Amino acid sequence: MTDTVRIFDTTLRDGEQSPGASMNTAEKLDIARQLVRLGVDVIEAGFPISSPGDFESVRRVGEEVGDAAIVCALTRAVPKDIEVAAEALEGIARPRIHTGIGVSDNHLRHKFKISREEALERAEKAVRLARAHTDDVEFYAEDAGRADPAFLYRMLEVAIAAGATVVNIPDTTGYAYPEVFGALVAGVCENVAGIEDVTISVHCHNDLGMATANSLAAVKAGARQVECTINGIGERAGNTALEEVVMALRQRPDVFGVDTRINTREIVRASRLVSSITGILVQPNKSIVGANAFAHSSGIHQDGVLKERSTYEIIDPAEVGAGGSSIVLTARSGRHALRHRLEDLGYELPDDEFERVYDAFLDVADKKKEVYDEDLEAIVGESERTVDEVYHLAQVHVSCGDPGIPTATVELVSREGEHLIDSSHGNGPVDAVYNAINRIVAVPNDLTEFSVQSVTRGIDAMGEVTIRVRSEDGRVFTGRGAHPDIIVASAKAYTNALNRLLVSQKKADIEEL
Numbered sequence: 145m146t147d148t149v150r151i152f153d154t155t156l157r158d159g160e161q162s163p164g165a166s167m168n169t170a171e172k173l174d175i176a177r178q179l180v181r182l183g184v185d186v187i188e189a190g191f192p193i194s195s196p197g198d199f200e201s202v203r204r205v206g207e208e209v210g211d212a213a214i215v216c217a218l219t220r221a222v223p224k225d226i227e228v229a230a231e232a233l234e235g236i237a238r239p240r241i242h243t244g245i246g247v248s249d250n251h252l253r254h255k256f257k258i259s260r261e262e263a264l265e266r267a268e269k270a271v272r273l274a275r276a277h278t279d280d281v282e283f284y285a286e287d288a289g290r291a292d293p294a295f296l297y298r299m300l301e302v303a304i305a306a307g308a309t310v311v312n313i314p315d316t317t318g319y320a321y322p323e324v325f326g327a328l329v330a331g332v333c334e335n336v337a338g339i340e341d342v343t344i345s346v347h348c349h350n351d352l353g354m355a356t357a358n359s360l361a362a363v364k365a366g367a368r369q370v371e372c373t374i375n376g377i378g379e380r381a382g383n384t385a386l387e388e389v390v391m392a393l394r395q396r397p398d399v400f401g402v403d404t405r406i407n408t409r410e411i412v413r414a415s416r417l418v419s420s421i422t423g424i425l426v427q428p429n430k431s432i433v434g435a436n437a438f439a440h441s442s443g444i445h446q447d448g449v450l451k452e453r454s455t456y457e458i459i460d461p462a463e464v465g466a467g468g469s470s471i472v473l474t475a476r477s478g479r480h481a482l483r484h485r486l487e488d489l490g491y492e493l494p495d496d497e498f499e500r501v502y503d504a505f506l507d508v509a510d511k512k513k514e515v516y517d518e519d520l521e522a523i524v525g526e527s528e529r530t531v532d533e534v535y536h537l538a539q540v541h542v543s544c545g546d547p548g549i550p551t552a553t554v555e556l557v558s559r560e561g562e563h564l565i566d567s568s569h570g571n572g573p574v575d576a577v578y579n580a581i582n583r584i585v586a587v588p589n590d591l592t593e594f595s596v597q598s599v600t601r602g603i604d605a606m607g608e609v610t611i612r613v614r615s616e617d618g619r620v621f622t623g624r625g626a627h628p629d630i631i632v633a634s635a636k637a638y639t640n641a642l643n644r645l646l647v648s649q650k651k652a653d654i655e656e657l
């Protein structure tokens with residue numbers, strides 16, 4: 145029987161640490177449902193002590209997932225973190241606490257300012273406390289990729305003796321190379337007492353573009369859990385991409401001799417969902433999930449693929465769910481057909497949200513006649529973005545041209561129901577709209593990125609605008625908006641980004657109290 149490698153997905157935790165990728169609870173639940181359809185073994189749902197929002201997300205994801213996956217909460221080796229994580233996980237079918245501390249001398253000296261002996265003591269106490277709350281405790285030795293292997297072995301031994309059931313060897317800074325990282329894991333297998341009774345996990349970052357290669361080298365050396373994110377999003381250059389590890393193991397049993405439980409046909413859908421929710425676009429040449437991953441442009445290649453697909457394709461696109469569906473909805477499709485299609489796409493919406501989506505669907509169907517899956521994803525995303533709204537865009541009107549002074553009037557409705565109208569001019573229609581919104585919202589920010597993409601093909605396609613704004617304290621917020629009119633989509637995206645900024649300021653104020 146083929147040995148199984150567990151897939152630990154941290155899109156909702158490390159993935160959310162990508163600048164501008166913060167998600168609201170409804171968005172996290174959509175991703176969690178898709179992770180269940182993918183068949184991941186573990187979902188790291190958040191870091192409960194970090195904010196009330198993260199606490200709530202862990203709890204809600206746990207309720208949603210039931211026993212379909214282990215739901216994991218991150219903590220530092222700090223008693224209060226562990227108590228709060230245990231509280232967030234209470235009542236969840238398969239809870240896991242993920243606790244740990246730095247193991248490299250760099251982290252101990254500069255970050256923790258403690259000795260190796262003190263680090264061992266904290267590690268032991270943290271694991272014992274976590275075990276008092278749950279039987280499933282994963283211990284991470286942060287920055288293991290730069291640590292003294294002999295000290296790493298000692299720390300893992302202490303964690304195992306204290307009750308850890310999984311030990312995680314993170315290459316936190318993406319410093320390792322496949323040979324070196326594989327050797328480190330082999331060293332752990334040989335030198336750590338009790339290692340045969342626990343699962344070895346690896347958690348690699350992609351600073352040198354080695355995250356997938358390092359994770360695979362670790363699997364060859366004995367790791368049986370890989371931590372990864374959809375599309376490889378995550379802190380700095382990101383984490384190991386789930387789709388890359390899974391497909392490498394599936395494609396090359398001759399090399400690895402192990403497999404995962406992942407339903408690979410859900411990969412592209414997961415990729416699109418995460419990209420749509422976080423606003424982090426997938427580069428076209430990205431392996432497995434990029435728009436060009438199965439596109440053949442040279443005549444020689446096209447000829448080869450037409451004769452026999454395997455000449456230039458090592459993966460059948462259908463195996464990862466690429467290729468798209470041919471279902472097209474129209475204004476006459478009706479509620480039942482829409483709900484059915486949304487469920488196929490992975491969206492189970494409560495009745496009130498479904499009605500909002502249905503109205504928006506009719507609006508889009510009126511304008512563009514045929515509504516594709518990508519349009520539906522944009523419409524649902526649009527509806528979910530309204531969950532935490534401080535301001536709702538009621539209407540926008542622009543006048544522009546050459547010659548002419550681009551001028552915009554916008555109406556926003558505040559959460560309290562106040563209707564606020566203002567106008568402004570600008571360098572162009574979008575600038576004018578943003579100036580008008582700024583006059584109402586009056587929160588200092590810099591617009592650092594603006595991009596517009598069409599969701600589907602054709603002149604009547606929906607436009608999806610993604611923007612990033614930087615707040616005064618340097619934090620980045622992503623905003624997205626979709627509409628057949630790209631000026632309206634731009635206004636929605638900006639309002640969405642400012643809403644996220646305002647909500648996060650409110651949370652920070654609450655935490656300071």
Ligand code: KIV
Nearest residue numbers: 284286287314316347
């Ligand atoms: O990169 C890292 O070391 C982490 C740990 C918290 C597992 O994200």
Ligand code: ZN
Nearest residue numbers: 158316347379
């Ligand atoms: Zn990480």
